[in-house]
Amino acid sequence: MNYMGRSIAGLAAARLKTEKVLALTGARQTGKTTFCQRILPELLGRPFTYISFDDPDERLRFRDSAVAILEAIRTPLVVLDEVQKIPSLFDPLKLVADRQERSFGQTEKRFILTGSSQLLLMGRIRESLAGRAALLNLYPFSLSEVSGSREASPLSTIWRQGRLDKDVVSRFHALPADSVRTAMRLRDEHQQWGGYPPVWQRPEGIDKTNWLKDYRRTYIERDILDVGQVSDIESFILAQKLLCARTGQILSLSEVARDVSLSVNTVKRYVNLLVMSFQCHLLQPYYENAGKRFIKSPKIYFPDPGLSRSILGDMSVGTGALYESWVFSELIKWRQTEPVEPGLFFYRTSAGMEIDFLIAEAGKILPVEVKASNKAAHADAVNIERFMDEHRTHAPAGLIIYHGRELVEVRKNIWAVPDWYLFGAALDTR
16 A cells, blocks of 8 residues: 655654654544554664554553563564553653663664653653653644655745745746646645545545544544543533634633633633644744743634534634635644744734744744735735844745745745645646
8 A cells, every 4th residue: 555655754764763762643543653654664674563552451461561561572663552541651661761771782672652642641751751752743644745745845945045046936937737737726625625644535525524523523532531621521512613713813712711601711721632632723922022922822723624614514714714724734744844843923013013924943034924815916015024124134035825826026035935836735847
């Protein structure tokens, strides 16, 4: 069977060369098991042992003799799946990893931990495996992954060089019309159905819809009820729906609490559950004073469009908010592939000036506006230009991501780039 390539495969393989433990987290059904059993071992050229703690017998076996079992495994790779189900594993794993350092002449094993939720996994890693584990997320398929692209995204070139390279422009203008139409069709499909792998295995729309509905129900029954922090599941479902309807907006806990007749602390706990199980993300604002980023309210994003439609049902959300959420999802998938992962923020001043996203790292900033239209105009870059004037040293270029098909410089050093090209859809330029 052929498997879609994953953009973090090379990064994961590189991290395993230097770290004893790789913790791979992500929402359910993003392909973690396939990645760990098929893609990564093949890339590394190493045999592996796979153990799933979904199996209650395995949990019982490890509770009694985890150290002995881990040390008895002879394969160079050990995949431990759904490790959040057995918190007692982390201390024995730490002991085994530390013993390897003192065992000269033996081949060190590498451990890959997977979990469908950060709810329990991340806290235990911080406590027991600090300094010993590399952390990566496996998100649903990005546009570049479903297109089969193997090249770096044009966004990487713009980010690293602080400008739109002439080669990026020339490659764009050399694209055959058929390739452009194929890329735009694939983009439309991705924006409609999202990136969960099982959705892409189903050719019919009704089957995709049914899977997304079943997925949402399974997520509530397993990730939420298993944790036991929700006493009234109906109120949680309503809060999830109302929060999803606010995707791309500033999060107001008090507004949501009023609408669902719950306390602010309860809604805050629900948001935390959604974030920790990868169903939504909170984006912090950008300020020159870094401390303020954690004081002002964040934006909330439900990044997968297919799942969002399943959550919302008959409720409607503006096209602009859904499109901005999709762009956000592509940005968080892209930034993890960079050698140094940049920060991602939004920008809003007290005077009302707003920029959808700022990509920032080590004094370098790329302002990004998002337009859900087929045309990008001179006026769309007003706020970016003003920001660049105020941050001349750190923001040499700006970017407008939009739904159209032309790559144009709308103002000096501010480029409007079609989404299907920017996020690296595979295109035949011959």
